[in-house]
Amino acid sequence: PIESWYIGGPVIKGFGRGSKVLGIPTANLSAEGFSTILSEHPSGEPWLLHDFAEDFYGEDLHLVIVGYIRPEANFSSLESLIAKIHEDRRIAERALDLPLYSTYRDDPYLKSCV
Ligand code: ADP
Ligand code: MG
Numbered sequence: 716p717i718e719s720w721y722i723g724g725p726v727i728k729g730f731g732r733g734s735k736v737l738g739i740p741t742a743n744l745s746a747e748g749f750s751t752i753l754s755e756h757p758s759g760e761p762w763l764l765h766d767f768a769e770d771f772y773g774e775d776l777h778l779v780i781v782g783y784i785r786p787e788a789n790f791s792s793l794e795s796l797i798a799k800i801h802e803d804r805r806i807a808e809r810a811l812d813l814p815l816y817s818t819y820r821d822d823p824y825l826k827s828c829v
Contacts, residue, residue, distance in 0.1 A: 721780075723778060739800055741762050742763060774828070
């Protein structure tokens with residue numbers, strides 16, 4: 716078993732700063748759902764690695780955080796930021812296939828949204 720954090724809550728509207736334009740939509744979570752476990756400036760904006768036909772603002776979203784990829788960074792261009800996020804995606808997908816992490820796919824918390 717690894718250290719993991721369970722966070723969830725309704726998907727809220729963000730600033731709409733063009734994430735979709737970049738091809739990287741992030742489902743913003745209300746910090747109320749996890750302010751007790753991530754205490755300093757909590758924010759959660761997962762890019763779900765799945766294609767959805769429609770937006771799902773207001774829906775209840777449950778996540779399990781199972782790993783850490785890299786610290787925050789500044790980028791000299793939008794292109795380098797996008798490239799890094801795609802690299803993050805490949806790292807996450809590869810890691811999530813490892814038995815250590817893939818067991819979390821069946822975690823009841825992920826299937827218990829109301
Ligand atoms: P906002 O600033 O409101 O968060 P985004 O440009 O980040 O706007 O888009 C996020 C929204 O897009 C989500 O709230 C969700 O409704 C929708 N969405 C569609 N597909 C995805 C996805 N694969 N991952 C995350 N959000 C998605
Ligand atoms: Mg967003």
